[in-house]
Amino acid sequence: MESQKGATIILSDFVSRLKLDQVPGTVVEKARMCMLDYLGAVYAGVQTREAALARGFADKIGGNPQATMAGARGGKTSAPVAAMVNAVACHSLELDDAHRYATGLHPGATVIPAAMALGEHLSCSAENIWLAVIAGYEVAGRVGRAINPSHRYRGFHSTGTVASLGAAAAGAKVLGLDTKKTAWAIGISGSLAGGIFEFLREGSMNKLLHAGNAASNGITAAFMANDGFTGPTTVIEGEEGFCRAFSDEYDISKITSDIGGQYEIDATYFKPHASCGQSFGAIDAVLELRPEVEPVIKDIKKVTIQTFRAAAVLNQQEPRTIREAKFSIPFVAALALRKGGASYSDFNSDTLKDPDINELARKVEVVEEKDITENFPAKRTAIVTVELNDGKVITRQVDFPRGMPENPLTKEELRSKFVSLSRGPIGPDKAIQVADSVLDPDFQGNLYSFMALV
Numbered sequence: 084m085e086s087q088k089g090a091t092i093i094l095s096d097f098v099s100r101l102k103l104d105q106v107p108g109t110v111v112e113k114a115r116m117c118m119l120d121y122l123g124a125v126y127a128g129v130q131t132r133e134a135a136l137a138r139g140f141a142d143k144i145g146g147n148p149q150a151t152m153a154g155a156r157g158g159k160t161s162a163p164v165a166a167m168v169n170a171v172a173c174h175s176l177e178l179d180d181a182h183r184y185a186t187g188l189h190p191g192a193t194v195i196p197a198a199m200a201l202g203e204h205l206s207c208s209a210e211n212i213w214l215a216v217i218a219g220y221e222v223a224g225r226v227g228r229a230i231n232p233s234h235r236y237r238g239f240h241s242t243g244t245v246a247s248l249g250a251a252a253a254g255a256k257v258l259g260l261d262t263k264k265t266a267w268a269i270g271i272s273g274s275l276a277g278g279i280f281e282f283l284r285e286g287s288m289n290k291l292l293h294a295g296n297a298a299s300n301g302i303t304a305a306f307m308a309n310d311g312f313t314g315p316t317t318v319i320e321g322e323e324g325f326c327r328a329f330s331d332e333y334d335i336s337k338i339t340s341d342i343g344g345q346y347e348i349d350a351t352y353f354k355p356h357a358s359c360g361q362s363f364g365a366i367d368a369v370l371e372l373r374p375e376v377e378p379v380i381k382d383i384k385k386v387t388i389q390t391f392r393a394a395a396v397l398n399q400q401e402p403r404t405i406r407e408a409k410f411s412i413p414f415v416a417a418l419a420l421r422k423g424g425a426s427y428s429d430f431n432s433d434t435l436k437d438p439d440i441n442e443l444a445r446k447v448e449v450v451e452e453k454d455i456t457e458n459f460p461a462k463r464t465a466i467v468t469v470e471l472n473d474g475k476v477i478t479r480q481v482d483f484p485r486g487m488p489e490n491p492l493t494k495e496e497l498r499s500k501f502v503s504l505s506r507g508p509i510g511p512d513k514a515i516q517v518a519d520s521v522l523d524p525d526f527q528g529n530l531y532s533f534m535a536l537v
Contacts, residue, residue, distance in 0.1 A: 088303060090320040090338040094225065095266035097342050098218045098252045103196040105126035105208055106217060110346045112524065114216050116497055117180055118523045119341050120353050121191040122537055123431045123501035124179040127427060127510045128172035129154045133288050136173040137295065138460040151534065154246030164301040166200040166267035167248075167295035173518035175241070177409045178427060183358045184460045185227020185245060186235040186393055187280075191350065192294040193246035197255040197301040199534075207257055208531050214533065215256040215347055219301070222269065223249025223345025226319060229305050229337040232460060235280070235393055241330055243278015245294030246326070250301020251484055258309050268429040270314025271367060273302035283396065286407030352486045353497055356425040359476070361394035363484035364465030365449075369419040372469060372479040380420060382472045386447040388434070389466040391459035400444050413447035418468070494522065496530065 088096070101113070128134055138154055147160030152168045159165065173179050173192040180191040189269050198215035201207075220466060227234075227245040251272035254264040287380040307315065320326050320339065326333040327343045356366050365388050376383070394412065402408040408415070408430060416424045417440045421430050434440055455464045462521035464483040494502070505514040517537055 089317050091120045091202055091266050091269060091316055091318050092336050092343065093339045094222055094252070094319070095255075095316075096262045099260060099265045099282065101218055102215055103214055105216075105343075107346070108524075110217060110348060111213060113346075113348050113351065114213050114220075115347065115522050115524070116352060116353070116494065117191050117216065117220070119501050119518060120180050120197060120497060121173055122175065122229055122521070123504040124173045124192070124515065125153045125169060126505035127178060128175040129262045129508065131172070131175045133175045133291050134168070135167045136288075137291075141165070141168050143376075144155050147369075149202060149204035162200040162204040163299040163306075165203075166196040166298035166302055167292075169196040169200065169296040170298040171291045174291045177357050177359060178354055178428060180351050180353050182224050182227055182241075182347070183352050184231065185224055185241050185350075186231040186271055186460060187239075188223060188227040188231075188241035188245050189294060190220045190223050190246060190249055190348075193242060193297040194223060194249045194253045196445065197250035197298040198475045200298075201254050201302050201305065202255045203280045203534055205257060210390045211257060212533075214519070215253040217346065218256045219249040219253030220341075220348040220351065221249075221346060222252035224350055225338045225342075226325065228347075229335060230333045231330040232325050232393060233330040237330065238279050238281065240278035240282075240290070240293050241282050242290075243297055244276040244329055246294070246297035247272040247276035247300040248354065249306075250298050250320075251304040252301075253303025253315065255308065255450070257307055258305050259428060260309060260429040262303065266306045266316040266318075267308035267312065267314040268301075268304045270316055270318040271307055271312065272300050273318040275300040275304065276325070276329075286402070286404050286410065288406070294482060329388065329505045344445055350488060352488060353492045353500070354413070355485045355492060355500070357427040357495075358415050358425055359397060360486075361391075361463070362397055362412050363411075364390060364394070364463050365416050366425050367484045368465050368467035368479040368481040369416050370423070371481070372421055372467065372477050373423065374385065375477055376469050380443070381472060383443065383446060383469055384472045385470045386416060387470070388416060388447060388449045389447065389452045389468075390455055390464060392451050392456045394465065395449050395461075398449040402435070403439065405432070405435055411442040411444070412449045416447050417441070417443035433454065498522065 149162040150165035182188040251268040282290040324447035402411040
């Protein structure tokens, strides 16, 4: 009976039975937007040292040529390793999508490379890829909602933990697994999941492997389940299961409520800024007050940013690397005040060493406000107060930063973001062609034609 089913089985049953003609057109359209955003992040990310290191690892261990690794050299390796490489590339520049309520969850960098790599290996249809993406976002989003923000406060990174379950669901959908085997896949991935936020202390690269391992874990779990390797079918809700192990407070009802009515992919947000999403409220508030402050920027005495706990920890005033700078609210606030933005092109060695930006960053204090934390994640509030030497005070508050579902980027803005990120690696004409095709609801074809295009 339905009442006897646990959250894992309910989710698995939903995934196994999901058909494209049951999914609202707006949800499929959002999936296409997520795919385009993923590709833009990959095209930009393959140029990074971190992506090169991931490809070097893949070359060292080898693998059956099942799926394509992104990059100028291309090349194929096993599907799990290709998914890992592509996930690292996607996540490397802090440009990939994220979930509005599942703190720290980047579904695009994890679910999509898993679905694409496994789909390429199995020559599946493009339609099945869209289903896998929607299913993966659904599982990751629902579990992520249920355990956050407690999950984050314990030091866990949802991109490495929760996303493993989402990638497994995507893999199960590509393989066409039934409810039981889908539950096994999710159960296996729950034991493979991991990822902690200690990377913040030194801006270390291992954050990117959280995405890489999640994508790879998902394919491994789906393959194993398909062959009969079992996993716990109560992995999510069990007494020693995922929710209890990874959080102090959780709400199982968020995993099963209105399933098939509300789709988690709709809670995805796209990044207008190339930094940690928890900094977006501060950046937007700074940009709002910038016209008033810029003429007297040299007269700033102090900048105070009041925000929620998960953002307030991003308080390093003197970042040493670009990666650290992307997780430093003092730096991104100073960058936005000085340069008028915090986009991909604004983060470089020149801005990192810019004496004016660094001087201003040292004047920025980030503090947690209990009331703001209590309203998180319902709101992502930042209150920026600029105090001038003459005593004048200028304040702005942002509750829903740009990119969030309440304040979304338009499809044209997302398209422009993609073209700007990809025109270098693939050329402007090809960038426009890819954008038009991915967003075109009439573009179906098989995965081979899609892979050839992208």
